[in-house]
Amino acid sequence: MEGERNSQQKARRSTFTDVTSADGVSNMALLLRTFARQGVCLSRPQCSVFYRNAAPMGTTAKEEMNKFWAKNTRLNRPMSPHITVYQWSVPMVMSITHRGTGVGLSGAISAFALAALVLPGSYPYYLDMIHSLSVGPYLIALAKFGIAFPVSYHTYNGIRHLFWDMGKGFKIPEVYRSGYTVITLSILTSVALSFL
Numbered sequence: 177m178e179g180e181r182n183s184q185q186k187a188r189r190s191t192f193t194d195v196t197s198a199d200g201v202s203n204m205a206l207l208l209r210t211f212a213r214q215g216v217c218l219s220r221p222q223c224s225v226f227y228r229n230a231a232p233m234g235t236t237a238k239e240e241m242n243k244f245w246a247k248n249t250r251l252n253r254p255m256s257p258h259i260t261v262y263q264w265s266v267p268m269v270m271s272i273t274h275r276g277t278g279v280g281l282s283g284a285i286s287a288f289a290l291a292a293l294v295l296p297g298s299y300p301y302y303l304d305m306i307h308s309l310s311v312g313p314y315l316i317a318l319a320k321f322g323i324a325f326p327v328s329y330h331t332y333n334g335i336r337h338l339f340w341d342m343g344k345g346f347k348i349p350e351v352y353r354s355g356y357t358v359i360t361l362s363i364l365t366s367v368a369l370s371f372l
Contacts, residue, residue, distance in 0.1 A: 274337075317371060320369060324369040332365075
């Protein structure tokens, strides 16, 4: 019995070695290619999911795109809506502004960090250089507002999004109310910070 088991294991090893040899690999590839071309699953309805929506192998992406546009033109389908067809609303503008302030803030922080690493001199040197420009107080307050508004708006609107993540404030009146609250708080905070 022990000898019979050893001979079976040796037979399995030799079969495995035959399959993994170069000739065995090419035979395996040929076998798989043949099954793929014949469509082994085509006769089974449960396998139709795999090929039902597939594009024919002989077409290119450009040909498929041309078929798509020809079909849409033939059926007189409209183009996909763009931002110009929508009536602008407060939540829409706030969403765009939130993304814009996020990109702007991360870009500004990255630029200031890179400048701090690359430029010669220290912070007091550049602060003295700004003071030597003799810019009026109104222009300085405007610059402070320009820095404070994106920070305060993105912070307050981020808090609003956290409430949304908890599932609160999704009704349309609540969305508008929280939007106006964010805008008001952002402006008040920015004005207060610009006069410090």
